Amino acid sequence: NAGVTQTPKFQVLKTGQSMTLQCAQDMNHEYMSWYRQDPGMGLRLIHYSVGAGITDQGEVPNGYNVSRSTTEDFPLRLLSAAPSQTSVYFCASRGIGVATNEKLLFGSGTQLSVL
Amino acid sequence: AQSVSQHNHHVILSEAASLELGCNYSYGGTVNLFWYVQYPGQHLQLLLKYFSGDPLVKGIKGFEAEFIKSKFSFNLRKPSVQWSDTAEYFCAVKAGTASKLTFGTGTRLQVTL
Numbered sequence: 001n002a003g004v005t006q007t008p009k010f011q012v013l014k015t016g017q018s019m020t021l022q023c024a025q026d027m028n029h030e031y032m033s034w035y036r037q038d039p040g041m042g043l044r045l046i047h048y049s050v051g052a053g054i055t056d057q058g059e060v061p062n063g064y065n066v067s068r069s070t071t072e073d074f075p076l077r078l079l080s081a082a083p084s085q086t087s088v089y090f091c092a093s094r095g096i097g098v099a100t101n102e103k104l105l106f107g108s109g110t111q112l113s114v115l
Numbered sequence: 116a117q118s119v120s121q122h123n124h125h126v127i128l129s130e131a132a133s134l135e136l137g138c139n140y141s142y143g144g145t146v147n148l149f150w151y152v153q154y155p156g157q158h159l160q161l162l163l164k165y166f167s168g169d170p171l172v173k174g175i176k177g178f179e180a181e182f183i184k185s186k187f188s189f190n191l192r193k194p195s196v197q198w199s200d201t202a203e204y205f206c207a208v209k210a211g212t213a214s215k216l217t218f219g220t221g222t223r224l225q226v227t228l
Contacts, residue, residue, distance in 0.1 A: 031214055040124070042205060042220035043159075050214050058215060090158060096214070104149075104207075104216055106158040 002026050006091050006107035013081040013114045021076040021110050023091030029105075030096045032074035036060065036087040037109075043090065049074055050096065081114045088112070117142040117210035121219035128196050129227050136191040136222050138180075138206030147209040148189040149216070150180055154202045162204070165189065176200070201226045 007022045025032065033048035035058075045058025049068040063085060065077040074093075078085060091107040120139045128134060140146060150162040163174025170182040180191045189206060206219040 033215065035218070040220060042121075043218040045215055045217065048215050056215075059217075092159075092216075103161050103164070104151075104159075106160075108158050 004091055004093055004105050004107035006089075006110050008110060009108065011110060011112050013078075013112065015082060015114060017081050018077070018079050019081065020078075021089055021091075021112075023074045023076065023093075023107060024072050025074075025093040025105075026072065027093065027095070027105070028071060029093035030071070032068065032091065032093045033058070033104075034064070034066065034074070034076045035090045035092065036085075037090060038087050046076065046089075083114045086112060086114045117146070117208050117213070117217050119206050119208050119217055119219035121206055121222050123222045124220070125223045125225070127225045127227065130198055131195045132226075134191070134193040134196045134200075134224070136204055136206075136224070138189045138191065138219060139187050140189065140206075140208040141187065142208065142210040144211045146211070148180075148182060149207040149209075150174065150178070150189075150191050151205045151207060151218075152202050153205065153221075159205065162191070196224070196226050198226050198228055200224060 004025045030051045034046040035043040044060045047066040049055045089110045092104045094104045118141045122137050148165040151159040152162045153159045165172045165182045173179045203221045203223050205221045207216050209216050
């Protein structure tokens with residue numbers, strides 16, 4: 001049981017490049033989400049999903065795309081990276097429903113720098 | 116839309132001092148409330164949560180929080196902090212039947228020896 005796995009841990013991009021941050025969980029969690037963490041701004045929700053084939057926007061979705069083709073995976077795509085997307089990105093998941101206690105479990109984060 | 120405010124951005128305490136971190140949320144209906152902690156270099160971990168029932172909830176490592184509905188608050192407390200409590204603390208709210216969790220901006224706690 002690996003929990004929430006994020007790759008890569010570190011990434012440097014040039015402005016305009018594209019890349020995908022990977023997130024996978026092996027707990028059969030319905031809910032998955034992506035946050036970015038910036039100093040003084042806390043965690044801001046980018047996109048989230050409540051199940052395979054279902055995604056929705058969070059507070060700061062612009063510049064990011066997601067898809068949820070399987071329950072396990074929830075990749076975050078940057079189509080054309082900008083310096084404003086320099087941040088630490090966290091993936092988090094949880095089960096849905098009272099029985100799961102709705103505890104959000106976080107991955108270890110991806111530190112992204114866009115030059 | 117739900118939102119969370121944490122007014123203390125940086126708190127410095129000596130070991131054994133008492134701690135209270137403020138958290139206020141804006142949402143008129145039923146809420147689930149959480150406190151998460153992020154130790155240096157680590158990812159977020161759940162400290163405690165409130166779903167219903169007793170408004171005073173106890174979490175790990177001696178932390179507790181009190182839900183005061185009339186004040187839309189969920190303040191975090193600890194009677195006596197330790198150096199190992201140095202971390203960033205985030206309050207979060209899930210509103211009603213919504214799926215998403217909204218975080219506050221965080222409070223950085225520094226405990227000195």
